[in-house]
Amino acid sequence: TTNITKAREKKKMKNQIFYISFAAFFFLLVTKWSSVEAQTCKPSGTIKGKKPPPGQCNRANDSECCVQGKPYTVYKCSPPVFSRTKATLTINSFQKGGDGGGPSECDNKYHPDDTPVVALSTGWFNNKQRCLNYITIHGNGRSVKAKVVDECDSTMGCDADHDYQPPCPNNIVDASKAVWKALGVPESDWGELDIYWSDA
Structure with missing residues (x-):
């Protein structure tokens, strides 16, 4: 009986070690996931809005124009x-x-509205590292591939170079009409949509 008791205690100890190890692994996994989720991009400052001169700031596609004196947050990261x-x-x-202003930064060209192209926020644009590469956009239950042709500048705005529009937020995929059509979004709902994207 002593041997049976010892065997039971040994088995019980093994089970306890297993559960403790599993709990420790699970805790580390949750901690790691939380730290990844917490890796946020913090603002790098603000700029003050300038009133657009007459005839400046194209309001097509409900574009926002800068307001004199209003502070706008800027980001160097995404x-x-x-x-x-x-x-x-x-x-x-x-x-x-x-309303995109000048030619696209990647190729110094304009692109028709029926071509699936995008601009990415500064951090994701990554100093032109994604220029002319494709990304896949998932939204509205569909997906579409689009070419990266421009930067949606998160570091500056409210000047002639940016058509007196505010700096871009740091989490933007700014897309042509072709992308919205491919995702099957009704035209009346065009403007903003929560999506996921990945490098194609």
């Missing part, structure tokens, strides 16, 4: 990129005369 990165989809015209 949230971390994962296999599916959460973002806000906005709408922009990359064609000549559109």
Whole structure:
């Protein structure tokens, strides 16, 4: 009976070690996940808005124009990129005369509204590292591939170079009409949409 008791105690101890190890592993996993989630991009400062001169700031696609004296937050970074990165989809015209302003930064060209192209917030644009590469956008139960052609500048705004529009938030995928159409979003709902994106 002593041997049986010892065997039972040994088995009980093994089970306890297993459960303690499992609990420790689970705790580490949760802690690691929380720290990844907590890796947020903090603002790098603010700029003061300037009133657009007459004829400046194209209001197409409900674009916002800077307000004199209003502080706007700027960012040099964007949230971390994962296999599916959460973002806000906005709408922009990359064609000549559109609310995108000048030609695209990646190729110094304009792009028609029926071409699936995007601009990414400064951190995700990553000093042109994603220029002319494709990303996959998931939203509204569909997905579409789009070419990165421009930066949605999160570091500056409210000047002639940015058509007197505010700095871009740090989590934006600014997309042409073709992207919105491909995602099957009704035109009346174009403007902002919660999406996920990934490098294609």
